[in-house]
Amino acid sequence: MTNFNYSKEFCSHDATFLAENFRSKKLSIVEYISNLFSYIEQENPSLNALTSLQKEAALQRAKELEHRPAQSHEILFGVPIVLKENIQKKGFPVQCASRMLEGYKGQYDATVVSLLENAGAIFISTANMDEFAMGSSNEHSCHGPVKNPHHFKHSPGGSSGGSAAACAAGFAPLALGSDTGGSVREPAAFCGIYGFKPTYGRISRYGLVAFGSSLDQISPFARSISDLDIIMRILGQPDVRDATSLCTSYESQLGKENFLKGRTIGVPRSLLTNAVDKRVLVAFEKLEAKMRDFGTKFVDIEISTLKYTLSVYYVLASAEASSNLSRFDGIRYGHRTQQAQDLFELYSQTRTEGFGKEVKRRILLGTFALSAGYYDAFYGRALAARDLIVEEFAKVFETIDFIYMPTAPSSAFLLGESSLDPMQEYLNDIFTIPANLAKLPAISLPAPIDDEGLPIGLQFYAPQGNDAQLLALAYDLEKQGLVKTTAFKNMK
């Protein structure tokens, strides 16, 4: 068997490499996974990225796979994957970083879990997150905050902060998160890796604990585009168990055409104000200049409905969350208060004890928006505004192929910095939210970093359904070295 200096090499192994070597039996899955767990056990305590290591189950599965040949459809044979703890897998904790679901174990497999295991993947652990996916800093978690692997005093982003940190630190080449308003793209930007939110409906939501049902998408993290392509080929399938699932499948376009020459990319230039960090703007403009050299055309675009984005999102997401979280009532599963005299008290005391501050704030906002007397002013108008946003994006895409923006207005902020003002934390999502509202595929790509500073994410949107074209563009950018995973230096 090959002799690896494992602790130095994990970050350099992507899923494409591992699957090839595991399938051909050049590498031992059991040996690799054992060494991986040793590395994780050593490094995770300082990051707090992973919440429930499933060593026994993973090694058991590794043994099973080791002793038989890989079948042709098992394109992720033996590959370790991390699962955000709001996705159902039988026997795994699905705690959603909340006291409400302390001790709760998955009762069925999410579609994404079945598909990935069918492809030979091994789920090694659950990942930390913001409670019920509400947050952009991974500081709202009952497990405590996650640290950014590049600078421990900084946030990894959220809500899928644990999955992002785990992937960036080499705990697994692939990690699943969920993106409702940027919860995969923003952490990908902060952690210097790739994060891809597919078209709404592209990946089945069956088994994802619902937050904002019309906005949620399970979304993958990776350190290479070829890995994102593999996982999309597996997960981008219609699913009868998700009524909002698309009718068509993902079909890879990687390497089929030159995506840098002759494309037209729109930039909403007026959004790039002094609210955007200078260093982010420099990286943004650098990539634009390099792409022009390769034959890409850039045009300035105006999207007037973007001024409604934050309000529309927060009204709709909170309203949907208040509905979705009403199932947590202490009756059938999860936490139940010991201090109730009647049913009303059982509900309210259970929920007061079980939910954290940010979740309660959003439920309150959502309930308010949906209540009689305010419904038309807030929820009704937000729906109307959403329709306008969708229409405007469709119109803009008539003359351009992609839209280009930073992923976030800054790089990773300090832990503790953003939790003082609710509006401040919400402003982090200003470049990511429109994609969820308009149901568009969007990807965060890590800018090449050469100044020892924090990672920076640059983002592209594509029209609804054009997931494959978006990944093909990203592939060409990666091939030319115009975007690059930020090296993990394992600093203490």
Added chain:
Amino acid sequence: MHLDKEVIKRTAELARLNFSEEEIIEAQKDLQKILTSFEVLLEVPISHEHDARSAFSTKGLENKDESLSHMEKDQVENSITTSDFLAQTPSREGAFVRVPAILAQST
């Protein structure tokens, strides 16, 4: 628009959440800040096509392009057994879930 404490208390009751007096004041400040920033929504033109009351339709979920998505008819499949489903119930008796009495003794 101004949010008074009574509105917050009533909303909390609807949401089945208990807040202390201090928490109500804090929630009032937070929500006030958030709602002020939402005033831009009052500018949104609502044409007859965008009737707010049509919120109950699934317009928000379906893609306008029919080839992109569809709604399926529900089919009943017993995909999870009762014992599996109730296995994590906080308080149960066989196939029943135990809860505080719903009807008062005197009824």
